[in-house]
Amino acid sequence: MERINGEALSKKIIAELTxxxxxxxxxxxxxxxxxxxxxxxxxxxxxxxKKQNTAEVIGIKxxxxxxxxxxxxxxxxxxxxxxxxxxxxxxxxxxxxxxxHISEIxxxxxxSPAKDVDGFGVVNLGKLCQEDEEGFTSCTPAGIIEMxxxxxxxxxxxxxxxxGRSLIVGKPSALLFLQKKIPGNATxxxxxxxxxxxxxxxxxxxxxxxxxxxxxxxxxxxxxxGVVVIDVGINRIPDTSKKSGFRLVGxxxxxxxxxxxxxxxxxxxxxxxxxxxMLMKNxxxxxxxxxxxx
Amino acid sequence: MERINGEALSKKIIAELTxxxxxxxxxxxxxxxxxxxxxxxxxxxxxxxKKQNTAEVIGIKxxxxxxxxxxxxxxxxxxxxxxxxxxxxxxxxxxxxxxxHISEIxxxxxxSPAKDVDGFGVVNLGKLCQEDEEGFTSCTPAGIIEMxxxxxxxxxxxxxxxxGRSLIVGKPSALLFLQKKIPGNATxxxxxxxxxxxxxxxxxxxxxxxxxxxxxxxxxxxxxxGVVVIDVGINRIPDTSKKSGFRLVGxxxxxxxxxxxxxxxxxxxxxxxxxxxMLMKNxxxxxxxxxxxx
Numbered sequence: 001m002e003r004i005n006g007e008a009l010s011k012k013i014i015a016e017l018t019x020x021x022x023x024x025x026x027x028x029x030x031x032x033x034x035x036x037x038x039x040x041x042x043x044x045x046x047x048x049x050k051k052q053n054t055a056e057v058i059g060i061k062x063x064x065x066x067x068x069x070x071x072x073x074x075x076x077x078x079x080x081x082x083x084x085x086x087x088x089x090x091x092x093x094x095x096x097x098x099x100x101h102i103s104e105i106x107x108x109x110x111x112s113p114a115k116d117v118d119g120f121g122v123v124n125l126g127k128l129c130q131e132d133e134e135g136f137t138s139c140t141p142a143g144i145i146e147m148x149x150x151x152x153x154x155x156x157x158x159x160x161x162x163x164g165r166s167l168i169v170g171k172p173s174a175l176l177f178l179q180k181k182i183p184g185n186a187t188x189x190x191x192x193x194x195x196x197x198x199x200x201x202x203x204x205x206x207x208x209x210x211x212x213x214x215x216x217x218x219x220x221x222x223x224x225x226g227v228v229v230i231d232v233g234i235n236r237i238p239d240t241s242k243k244s245g246f247r248l249v250g251x252x253x254x255x256x257x258x259x260x261x262x263x264x265x266x267x268x269x270x271x272x273x274x275x276x277x278m279l280m281k282n283x284x285x286x287x288x289x290x291x292x293x294x
Numbered sequence: 295m296e297r298i299n300g301e302a303l304s305k306k307i308i309a310e311l312t313x314x315x316x317x318x319x320x321x322x323x324x325x326x327x328x329x330x331x332x333x334x335x336x337x338x339x340x341x342x343x344k345k346q347n348t349a350e351v352i353g354i355k356x357x358x359x360x361x362x363x364x365x366x367x368x369x370x371x372x373x374x375x376x377x378x379x380x381x382x383x384x385x386x387x388x389x390x391x392x393x394x395h396i397s398e399i400x401x402x403x404x405x406s407p408a409k410d411v412d413g414f415g416v417v418n419l420g421k422l423c424q425e426d427e428e429g430f431t432s433c434t435p436a437g438i439i440e441m442x443x444x445x446x447x448x449x450x451x452x453x454x455x456x457x458g459r460s461l462i463v464g465k466p467s468a469l470l471f472l473q474k475k476i477p478g479n480a481t482x483x484x485x486x487x488x489x490x491x492x493x494x495x496x497x498x499x500x501x502x503x504x505x506x507x508x509x510x511x512x513x514x515x516x517x518x519x520g521v522v523v524i525d526v527g528i529n530r531i532p533d534t535s536k537k538s539g540f541r542l543v544g545x546x547x548x549x550x551x552x553x554x555x556x557x558x559x560x561x562x563x564x565x566x567x568x569x570x571x572m573l574m575k576n577x578x579x580x581x582x583x584x585x586x587x588x
Contacts, residue, residue: 105424105426109424121420122417122420122421122423122424122426123416123417123420124420125419125420125423125424126415126416126417126418126419126420126421126423127416127420128423129416129419129420129422129423129461129465129466130399130403130416130419130461132399132416156488157488157489157490158490159490165472165474167423167424171423171469171472172423174468174484175465178459178465178484178486180459185486185488186488187483187484187485187486187488187489187490187495188483188484189481189482189483189484190468190472190481190482190483191481192472192479192481194450194451194479194480194481195451195481196451196452196453196481201481
């Protein structure tokens with residue numbers, strides 16, 4: 001078993017981006033990503049902080065607008081429009097989850113497709129279906145594919161089983177693994193909460209992607225020897241030995257599954273860091289596209 | 295075994311649409327769909343004729359612009375723009391395949407999303423990912439789902455295996471069967487030309503959708519008893535007993551598979567007619583949406 005070190009892979013990408021951005025900034029302004037956060041949900045605060053810190057390391061500027069939880073849809077959308085129209089901003093990210101009175105999908109679609117570095121907007125999802133490389137792929141699926149590439153894992157002729165059908169992970173990951181190129185060319189099965197007999201499916205996986213959000217759910221009886229496991233779940237479980245009172249675990253029961261796997265991502269330190277570096281990669285891509293048209 | 299009569303289902307939908315359009319036309323102009331065809335490929339000529347005839351039966355107006363094979367991209371796009379800007383046109387369909395010097399995807403994306411009744415444009419594909427019911431779903435996948443619904447076939451908790459990953463059938467069908475509603479909520483596997491050991495996958499299908507374009511490829515050894523088979527393939531094979539010298543067969547070897555299936559579509563007379571009636575349904579939907587905003 002080999003543990004896939006998402007932290008190290010992500011650091012490598014960040015180092016490459018730092019070199020690239022340093023070079024790009026010689027003649028032009030720095031790339032810039034703008035964040036919108038609503039409320040003070042600790043996970044959202046922590047994610048946005050991490051993204052801003054990483055941007056700073058690379059030399060990407062960032063802005064942050066924080067709204068209170070009761071912000072109106074109109075105020076929120078006006079802010080997105082301001083960012084859309086601001087020539088100094090290349091990428092925009094609205095941190096989910098949003099309060100219930102604001103539709104997430106409507107919000108994602110409000111972001112200009114050229115600045116939709118999170119890739120959740122309607123145009124970039126359509127481009128993913130069309131295998132248009134100029135679009136932005138959402139960061140977690142892009143991070144999974146980048147990991148697979150960096151680790152030299154074959155996908156062609158392989159069976160990829162994805163557990164989860166969300167717009168954020170499951171569906172775009174399925175579309176990526178189906179693409180007519182490498183990484184891609186995989187046979188893909190998507191399972192979810194309405195899947196009868198989940199183990200029958202997970203056991204067939206050459207590559208298993210889990211995005212369930214249920215701690216330690218995939219056990220050793222559910223995988224075949226030699227499987228590659230990419231665990232997207234980040235779940236908090238109580239742990240009195242920790243100062244915080246909790247610790248993070250994935251969807252996969254790591255201790256029992258790891259000995260069977262050929263490669264496996266840990267939680268934390270697996271997919272999580274890749275998501276952040278992919279956001280930076282998308283921001284630089286948006287910046288480059290923008291500079292071309294100016 | 296029950297043979298799914300796509301012809302009869304389609305006629306039922308056409309009859310319903312005829313009533314609906316007759317009613318709609320009382321106060322307003324008739325709905326109108328515009329076709330663009332390039333060259334004289336016999337299959338394209340026949341498809342567009344069939345679509346125009348069906349429109350006429352329902353009371354939907356249609357227009358047709360035919361270009362020679364060497365038409366320039368600019369001329370073609372100018373025609374699409376004319377149709378986009380014409381307030382009397384509700385839906386636009388560019389009949390594929392196009393000559394190689396014109397990108398099909400670029401052409402599909404040129405059609406205004408509000409008139410993209412074929413559903414191949416980037417915005418409508420994105421809406422399909424987002425499960426936005428206001429979008430247009432491409433006609434063959436929509437026809438498959440409609441058939442499943444009309445036949446009262448359960449999809450929830452079922453395993454749907456789709457053979458083919460095209461933008462026209464495979465991918466949108468997968469997205470439809472994954473939707474968080476009925477029909478939908480199915481576990482979905484997508485196979486294709488790079489699938490290792492296709493029979494292992496097809497044998498697991500509760501519902502098998504084939505869009506391979508290879509005649510008689512799915513044989514009785516490749517399915518499980520009780521399977522529902524939806525055969526999207528329309529393949530010409532030589533037949534000296536026919537005046538035309540050929541006959542149409544599906545991807546499925548009907549004679550051997552039918553006895554094992556609980557339900558199966560014939561070719562011709564299965565999915566084909568559904569595709570045409572779904573185009574009409576999309577046109578009326580586009581018309582209704584347009585009338586709302588006027």
